[in-house]
Each structure stands twice: as structure tokens, then as C-alpha cells.
Amino acid sequence: MPNITLNNISKRYTPDHPPAVDQVSMEIEDGAFMCVLGPSGCGKSTILRMIAGLENLTDGEIAVAGKSLDHVRKGIFVPPEKRHIGLVFQSYALWPHMTVARNIEFGLKLQKMPAQERKQRVADMIAMLKIEGLEDRYPAQLSGGQQQRVALARTLAMNPGVLLLDEPLSNLDAALRLSMRAELTRLHKEFGTTIVFVTHDQWEAMTLATKIAVMNKGTLQQIGTPDDIYERPANRFVAEFIGNPPINMLPVTSSVAQHLINISGFSIPSEASTDQAMLGLRPEGLQLSTDASGKGFPVVISDIMPTGGAWIIELQANAVTSENESFSLVYTTQTPPLWRKGEHVFLRAAPHAMHLFSKDGERQSLSINSKTAAFAEMKTPNLCKSKTEDIL
Incomplete structure (x- = not known):
């Protein structure tokens, strides 16, 4: 045909x-x-x-x-x-x-x-x-x-x-x-x-x-x-319709978004630096660590939900900011996560999991920031390591 x-x-x-x-x-x-x-x-x-x-x-x-x-x-x-x-x-x-x-x-x-x-x-x-x-x-x-x-x-x-x-x-x-x-x-x-x-x-x-x-x-x-x-x-x-759990959406002006963008080696185009522009974070691309030296953003684990073969980890930033931001993260491995509810950890996002959208909802490109690009090099996760290392 x-x-x-x-x-x-x-x-x-x-x-x-x-x-x-x-x-x-x-x-x-x-x-x-x-x-x-x-x-x-x-x-x-x-x-x-x-x-x-x-x-x-x-x-x-x-x-x-x-x-x-x-x-x-x-x-x-x-x-x-x-x-x-x-x-x-x-x-x-x-x-x-x-x-x-x-x-x-x-x-x-x-x-x-x-x-x-x-x-x-x-x-x-x-x-x-x-x-x-x-x-x-x-x-x-x-x-x-x-x-x-x-x-x-x-x-x-x-x-x-x-x-x-x-x-x-x-x-x-x-x-x-x-x-x-x-x-x-x-x-x-x-x-x-x-x-x-x-x-x-x-x-x-x-x-x-x-x-x-x-x-x-x-x-x-x-x-x-x-x-x-x-x-x-x-x-x-499209970003919000595709994915389960859904993509996390944060205003690009929030301290969480600014920090994650910066340590990933990106910068926000001037036309997207408004309260209405949003940063999308795929739950599968978020990483946790108990080590502050990884320059991650400090968050608190608010819940851990098993789904059979994977765990959805809910995170809150309200303990360290007044913005009350929350995120979902997907943990997939053969063993349960070693973190516990209420534990303070540090959050990073893989560059490929970050998506920028204008105030009209259209996709925009994140620019490479040469001053912070060194932080963007993230190793492939090794799921056999302990929670004290910068992995998920």
C-alpha cells in the first residue's frame, strides 16, 4: 500500500x-x-x-x-x-x-x-x-x-x-x-x-x-x-503527556532550577528568563547522593513508593527554601534504595533529562555555559555502588 x-x-x-x-x-x-x-x-x-x-x-x-x-x-x-x-x-x-x-x-x-x-x-x-x-x-x-x-x-x-x-x-x-x-x-x-x-x-x-x-x-x-x-x-x-511518572516542571527562576541548570553546564537564554518559562526534569534522569561535594541541590526525601521492580522517590526542597518545590524521581535496580523517608540528600539532573519551555510552552534550547561546563560531565550510574556515592 x-x-x-x-x-x-x-x-x-x-x-x-x-x-x-x-x-x-x-x-x-x-x-x-x-x-x-x-x-x-x-x-x-x-x-x-x-x-x-x-x-x-x-x-x-x-x-x-x-x-x-x-x-x-x-x-x-x-x-x-x-x-x-x-x-x-x-x-x-x-x-x-x-x-x-x-x-x-x-x-x-x-x-x-x-x-x-x-x-x-x-x-x-x-x-x-x-x-x-x-x-x-x-x-x-x-x-x-x-x-x-x-x-x-x-x-x-x-x-x-x-x-x-x-x-x-x-x-x-x-x-x-x-x-x-x-x-x-x-x-x-x-x-x-x-x-x-x-x-x-x-x-x-x-x-x-x-x-x-x-x-x-x-x-x-x-x-x-x-x-x-x-x-x-x-x-x-507533549513533555507532560509522555512519561510515567510525569515530567517534573519547575519555574526557571526558582533556586532549584537555577542550581541544577548551572551545575549541569547550561545557561538559560535571555528570552526564557521569565517567571512563566519552565524547566522540565525527567524523573528517570535525576540522581541522588549523600555527598555534598557533588554540588547537588539539598532536598529531603518525603516518600518512597515501590511499584514492583522500581521505586518512585518523592523529594521536597521546602526544608531549605521557601519555594516548596517537589519532585519525583525513579529508582530502578534489583535492590531497594538505601535512603529513608526524611533523609537529607543532594539532587542532580543528567543533562539529557533537562528540557526548557518558553512561557508559550514551546521547546527551547539550553545554552552551554563554558564557565560551568566542567560540572556537566556525569558518569554512567553504577547501580551496584552504595548510597554514599554519587549515583542512582
């Missing part, structure tokens, strides 16, 4: 309300696993439905290989059944009166595929999705994961060039969601189908996608690889 191109597409349901999708442009490459990620109501499912042809554009164009499927100004609209696109809904939408085999076969019958070929295709899909032995059951007799596999089998049997998935894992329990993520990754590699996957779950997007498009209030915030989205967020919304 050639590339899918969205050119300034918009969708407005009523003239008096803001658009559900507002001038979104992106290109989905052949064979890509694209995740459209964002909070509820951001327009991600509307984009999926417009690609499928279930929603008409208010403005813009959707094209495949340069051929328009939907172009408002030219009056072009290709109906859904002629787009060669498969769609799996959040509710799966299986026919309740049909067996598993008949559900999978349904679309093939509409295509008037010969009976023997249909039978073989259904058998192939049942084997591929690992639902052998369920052929004669009805949807009500299946678990949520089994229903999800049947819905995928029914769509993949049609051999679509593009597979659209609208939050298909949201109805599953945590363990099954994990196994189905692995299943989707396997199917993507095996079929080579272009997949557009809508989700509000950042972990689904980060673990599945080759590209992520982050949406908010109908507008595209950023598009890039999972590493791009996490390591180089385009604005404050």
Missing part, C-alpha cells in the same frame, strides 16, 4: 463549536505502524474515521499514492467499501448470531470469493491468530481477548492494504493487553500491513509504534519516533 497523506484535514461538526480536527497534516509511510496518541476528545478517532471514509472532511484532502480519496474543494469522495482499508472498532462489532468461522468469512462472502478459497483463508486466519478450537463458538462464548483476535482475523482475511485500529485493547485486562501488544507487533512484521492505531495509552504507543502522532484539542502537536517524542518533546504538552 503506497503512502497515505493527510493534507490540512479538518472536521467541524457545528459552525458554533471548535473543530474536532483542525488542519492536521501528516504522511503515513507504507508498512508503518503509526500510533495517533492523545487524551479523550483530542480528535484521534475522528482522524481514523475520516481515513476509513466513515466521516466526511470539512476541509483538506486525504490521498493514497497521490490519488485523492477525499478532497473537499474538488468534490472527490471515494466510499469506504472502495478504499481497501480495514477497521477494527473498540467494541469489536462481531455478529452475535454468527460463529467465529462465519464472522471471519463474512467479508469474503461479500467479495464473492469462491467457497474453497474462503474456507482456506478462514483456516489460515484462525491459525495465524491462534484461535483454533473456537470456530463453532459464538461471540458471547468468548473472552475479551478471543473476541479481539476474531475481529482482527475478520479484518486481516480481507487482506487490507491499511489496517485501522480504534483503541482495540482498551476493553482487556492488564495481562491480556500486554500479550496482545506482542501479538500486534508480530502480525505487523508478518503481514507488513500499514497500521494506524488510535490510543490514549502512552505505553501502548511507545511499545508498538514506529511513528507517533501526538494530538491535543484537534491539533497535531508532534510527530516522530518514540525516542523523538520522549527525548525531544516539541512543547510542554
Whole structure:
């Protein structure tokens, strides 16, 4: 399937309300696993439905290989059944009166595929999705994961060039969601189908996608690889939406932010030196020490919360400043942290974990300060060392 191109597409349901999708442009490459990620109501499912042809554009164009499927100004609209696109809904939408085999076969019958070929295709899909032995059951007799596999089998049997998935894992329990993520990754590699996957779950997007498009209030915030989205967020919304626990945000004028920026060898651009500019600190990039010689900022441990394989450490600076700043830090190692609640420690931030945002929320670059750059050299953490050394 050639590339899918969205050119300034918009969708407005009523003239008096803001658009559900507002001038979104992106290109989905052949064979890509694209995740459209964002909070509820951001327009991600509307984009999926417009690609499928279930929603008409208010403005813009959707094209495949340069051929328009939907172009408002030219009056072009290709109906859904002629787009060669498969769609799996959040509710799966299986026919309740049909067996598993008949559900999978349904679309093939509409295509008037010969009976023997249909039978073989259904058998192939049942084997591929690992639902052998369920052929004669009805949807009500299946678990949520089994229903999800049947819905995928029914769509993949049609051999679509593009597979659209609208939050298909949201109805599953945590363990099954994990196994189905692995299943989707396997199917993507095996079929080579272009997949557009809508989700509000950042972990689904980060673990599945080759590209992520982050949406908010109908507008595209950023598009890039999972590493791009996490390591180089385009604005404050993306930085705060991606990451668990969320990124720490501090005013750049606070003493904590000033100190961490300085010892990391950075300086703040003059245009960002305002009360409204913010410094973001990824919890995974913060480091603790009991040694004051590391020039870290003095903080107090207010809480230590185990999460299974990792610990979230809450820190407070109010014992040494009047700003009452608090931070979250992630400690990942095979042994529990040796620090205790109420202990006084010193905080540093790895340079790669620091992100600067203007008063408008846009990403800005931190400048290298040659006078303090020597402090920016931070060694790779050795998790086998004791707490008295400058590590996390």
C-alpha cells in the first residue's frame, strides 16, 4: 500500500463549536505502524474515521499514492467499501448470531470469493491468530481477548492494504493487553500491513509504534519516533503527556532550577528568563547522593513508593527554601534504595533529562555555559555502588 497523506484535514461538526480536527497534516509511510496518541476528545478517532471514509472532511484532502480519496474543494469522495482499508472498532462489532468461522468469512462472502478459497483463508486466519478450537463458538462464548483476535482475523482475511485500529485493547485486562501488544507487533512484521492505531495509552504507543502522532484539542502537536517524542518533546504538552511518572516542571527562576541548570553546564537564554518559562526534569534522569561535594541541590526525601521492580522517590526542597518545590524521581535496580523517608540528600539532573519551555510552552534550547561546563560531565550510574556515592 503506497503512502497515505493527510493534507490540512479538518472536521467541524457545528459552525458554533471548535473543530474536532483542525488542519492536521501528516504522511503515513507504507508498512508503518503509526500510533495517533492523545487524551479523550483530542480528535484521534475522528482522524481514523475520516481515513476509513466513515466521516466526511470539512476541509483538506486525504490521498493514497497521490490519488485523492477525499478532497473537499474538488468534490472527490471515494466510499469506504472502495478504499481497501480495514477497521477494527473498540467494541469489536462481531455478529452475535454468527460463529467465529462465519464472522471471519463474512467479508469474503461479500467479495464473492469462491467457497474453497474462503474456507482456506478462514483456516489460515484462525491459525495465524491462534484461535483454533473456537470456530463453532459464538461471540458471547468468548473472552475479551478471543473476541479481539476474531475481529482482527475478520479484518486481516480481507487482506487490507491499511489496517485501522480504534483503541482495540482498551476493553482487556492488564495481562491480556500486554500479550496482545506482542501479538500486534508480530502480525505487523508478518503481514507488513500499514497500521494506524488510535490510543490514549502512552505505553501502548511507545511499545508498538514506529511513528507517533501526538494530538491535543484537534491539533497535531508532534510527530516522530518514540525516542523523538520522549527525548525531544516539541512543547510542554507533549513533555507532560509522555512519561510515567510525569515530567517534573519547575519555574526557571526558582533556586532549584537555577542550581541544577548551572551545575549541569547550561545557561538559560535571555528570552526564557521569565517567571512563566519552565524547566522540565525527567524523573528517570535525576540522581541522588549523600555527598555534598557533588554540588547537588539539598532536598529531603518525603516518600518512597515501590511499584514492583522500581521505586518512585518523592523529594521536597521546602526544608531549605521557601519555594516548596517537589519532585519525583525513579529508582530502578534489583535492590531497594538505601535512603529513608526524611533523609537529607543532594539532587542532580543528567543533562539529557533537562528540557526548557518558553512561557508559550514551546521547546527551547539550553545554552552551554563554558564557565560551568566542567560540572556537566556525569558518569554512567553504577547501580551496584552504595548510597554514599554519587549515583542512582
